Amino acid sequence: MRRAGRFGWLPLTPAVVLLLVFLAGPIGYCVYIAFTNMQLTGSSSTDFVGFANFRRAFADPVFRNAVWLTLVFTVISSLVGQNSLGLLLATLMRRASKPVRTLTGAFVIAAWVLPEIVAAFLLYAFFRREGTLNGILDWLHLPSQNWLYTLPIIAVSFANVWRGTAFSMLIYSAALGEIPQDITEAAEVDGASGLRRFWHITLPMIRRSIATNLMLNTLQTLSVFGLIWAMTRGGPGNRSETLPVFMYDQAFNKSLIGYGTAVALLLLLISSLFSVVYLRLLKTEV
């Protein structure tokens, strides 16, 4: 390390300019519009309306519905689905035979690598009335149903699990790989059962990875738009309309830019909160 020369910090300029213009700018603009009644038609009539958009949001049953659905979507797909399934997969893979491990890894990761819209298309087909899921249920003589109509939020949550689990699996595989073998072996010799070993040794040792992973999964899930939009468009009615979809719908279909942006700002605030916690976690890790 040394001190910078005369033009030492110059290389930072392009990145800083881009970040200021295209990221900080829009965020600042976001804060401004959220307090106005801007509409798509006739921007000349834009007035400053204070907290009206936020008051309106909290009084709006459709907004409250979107908050609730976002919560459901996040809990099912991120907390329960991606996180637990990722941990389960990583744990099982350590004990499985090599071909099975390779095969499973390939499929799970392929689901993650595919572009968002392709994933949405595949799961749209999977959950449709004539789709593969009902085919399997028929085959098992279980009642089938129109998933995208009766349980749209569950369908999109599962779609997000399908798509996002690979990330958790990779994180947990790395974390489990760092646990010293002799500790678990000692416990095994002492007669601790698999489940006890997992609960008392493995989980405490990877708790930082769990926290990190939960945080990143949640942030990722909070911003999912394409998947839901392509599968259900937030419908039927508003039954799979999470906050990003609600934001888009208000701003563009209903032309209420100010209102839609207020929702976006709330989303940014929630995410910032998670990000700050995440940074704190990283700090304690180093």
Added chain:
Amino acid sequence: MTAPLKPLKPAKPLNPLKNRRTAERLATDLALLVLATAFALPLVWLVLSSIDPVAGLRVHLPDKPTLDNFSGVLTEEITFRPMLNSLILCGGATALTVAASALAAYPLSRYRSRFNRPFLLTVLFTTCLPITAIMVPVYGLFVQTNLIDTTYGTALFLSTSQLPFGIWLMKNFMDGVPMVLEEAARTDGATGMQTLIRIVLPLMGPGVTVVTIFSFIMMWGNFFVPFMLLLTPEQLPASVSIFNFFGNRTGQVAFGELAAFSMIYSTPVVLLYVLIARRLGSGFALGGAVKG
């Protein structure tokens, strides 16, 4: 049957343990195979439908597999133009991301300053922010600055959205390059820019490759940004054109052709991912699992 073995008592504790291990492994394999099947089904459907002339929505072995679906979509309007648009958009944006993040990483990695840490923390914080949330104001800004519906404007924004993660990765890779050779070049009178381009970047070639490919994959799959910022059908990248393909569910959807096009559209990123899979794995472990 086991009677003759009885005298061999000391051997007994070993065998059950081994049997248990084998049973455990079989159970694990079985459980994993069930999970793998669940993950595989939609993918299997994609592959089978793409070669099925009468593809439906269910996993179904085609009676007469053909490549007709592929030849059906290999037209300028459906495949070549959107793919070319994607390539121009994502290629341009990736080049910009890599260049800007390599430049930015250099002083952050090499010079000491009390601004380094706050700057890097801000960058890390930014990687976590959902780009989705700012798309409405970005749309507004683009309309006002006439950047709307331009490929270069969209590329600029895509590039910026990937930049925080690019800087972070690039800085981590650059920290791994020892300063000794650089010092030597400095003594010989090379400028900072010359050392960066001639010495540091070649030494961190694999790292630059990872950042490049990773950025490209993220942008290639990005749907919302071009969906919002590009309007003219002739300019749309594959992510948006495929959405229009099956998103307008008014008419009869040709699932076989859609599957074929999905395969074509996905192939580049899958290949690129395979190319960097190993490095990305270790990169994740090292970077504290940061994801943009």
